[in-house]
Structures are given as structure tokens and as C-alpha cells.
Amino acid sequence: MSDHDWPVVESATEYETGWYAGGYDRVEQPDGSLKDYYWAALPPAVVVAAVDDGDVVFVDQYRPTIREQCLELVAGIVEERAGDPGDGEVAPSPDRESYVAAGRRELREETGYEADDVHFVEEFWTSTGVLRHRRGIVFAEGLTEVGRDLDDNEFLSVERVPVEDALAVARAPPANDATIEGLLLARADGYL
DSSP: OTTOOOOEEEEEEEEEOSSOEEEEEEEEOTTSOEEEEEEEEOOOEEEEEEEETTEEEEEEEEETTTTEEEEEEEEEEOOBOSSSOSSSSOOSSTTBOOHHHHHHHHHHHHHOEEEEEEEEEEEEEOSTTTEEOEEEEEEEEEEEEOOOOOOTTOOEEEEEEEHHHHHHHHHSSSOOHHHHHHHHHHHHTTOO
């Protein structure tokens, strides 16, 4: 089956919102049968594991989708831009800012901290059974408070958690995949 190229015989976008698009690909399977594989396509996102004075910086916000208050790492969309991402760092595509640039921006906007150093950790696809969505993890340190610049739909507070307690806090319900991934990958790379 590894030599089967899974040809797409039809692709349809059934709906588009301001946030994502959804549809299906009709695919020829290895046995010759056809199957519709449904997907939702979202813009790429960045997650920021930021540490200051031995604390991980979290944001506490209500998530209407799951109807829960969540303590999470800073995260947000990697914004579109024309041409080269500009900083030589990994970008999800040539028309988007890099994960490092997006992480710096999101950290400043949501927490009011400017980072001296932001390090790229990892890029990966998420929920590959249904989503077309890339996520990048970055680590930030050397934080200076400069003031927040929240979007009009962001109602959140900044919380600090000691590094040694951060993973346990992230695993407490309602646990968030991006926060757990960000902490584990930053720890695996020696940042935490």
C-alpha cells in the first residue's frame, strides 16, 4: 500500500467562515474504492512557552467553544505578510510571518512582555484526521514589561506559574493540547 498515491478525484470547499474553511476530498483508496475525507482548514498558529524569573507565563481566558475557563500558554495566528518572513526563521509558508516573529508579537500583545530571545522549537501538523492546521512552538526568555495590546475579542489575564509546577497546572482540567505540547517540547529541548 505504500506505493499507492491516494489520488484525489474531487475536492470541494463546502463552507468558508472568517476563521476557517471546510470541505472534503474524494479519494481513491488502495482497493480502488472512493471515500470522502472531510477536513477543516485553519491558518497556522504559534504557541509561546515564555519564562521569566523561574515562572512560566500563562494567560487565563474563557473559551466559548468548550464553555470553560482555561489557563494556557500564549498562542495566536501566524499573520499573513508579503514575501520573505524577514527574520530567517521557520515560517509555515512564504506569505506568512515566521513562528519567531509571530511568537514575539503574540507575547507582547497578550501579556505585555517583550522578549530578548525567542527560539524556534518545533513545527507540526495537528489533528491530522480532520484538520489542515500547522502549529509552531517557540520559547521566549529575557522578558521586559512594555504594556499589552489586546485584540477586541481578547479578555484575558496574565498568570505566572513556577516552572516546576507548569506541566501539572497544564494537565489539570480543562487541559489544552497546545499548552501541554508547548511545555513538553520546550522541556525536551532543555528550555525548561
